Amino acid sequence: MSKAVNAYVERCKEIMGLSHWEVKVSDLQPDDDAWAEIEVSENLYQATIRFSKDLWKEKPEEIRRVVAHELIHIHQAGVERMVDALEKPLGTSAFEIVSHVWDVESERCADSLSTVMAKVLPMPGSGVK
Ligand SMILES: [Zn+2]
Numbered sequence: 001m002s003k004a005v006n007a008y009v010e011r012c013k014e015i016m017g018l019s020h021w022e023v024k025v026s027d028l029q030p031d032d033d034a035w036a037e038i039e040v041s042e043n044l045y046q047a048t049i050r051f052s053k054d055l056w057k058e059k060p061e062e063i064r065r066v067v068a069h070e071l072i073h074i075h076q077a078g079v080e081r082m083v084d085a086l087e088k089p090l091g092t093s094a095f096e097i098v099s100h101v102w103d104v105e106s107e108r109c110a111d112s113l114s115t116v117m118a119k120v121l122p123m124p125g126s127g128v129k
Pocket residue numbers: 069070073107110
């Protein structure tokens with residue numbers, strides 16, 4: 001990924017209270033047809049974001065919102081770890097319910113908050129491709 005994308009994510013990360021996190025931007029594409037996905041380390045302040053090439057064809061406002069969305073997932077990572085830790089104690093059926101609700105609600109939360117959070121982030125420059 002370009003230096004401009006890395007620099008942009010770094011800037012947004014600082015503003016979003018994640019300055020102690022190392023956020024790497026991968027050259028790989030997201031697994032599905034999403035614009036982006038993030039993988040957060042279980043025990044280190046490290047995360048890796050994968051952006052779709054198609055994201056950079058979107059308007060700067062949308063790119064900014066997607067970056068905010070992915071960085072919000074870092075703030076949610078502790079709860080996600082707790083949900084993952086419940087798999088054994090809950091058993092398959094109960095865990096699938098908890099896991100599904102978490103997946104839906106964490107995405108809703110990231111979508112809602114990213115709309116607001118994006119407004120305090122800088123607009124990605126034309127060099128962010
Ligand atoms: Zn998401």
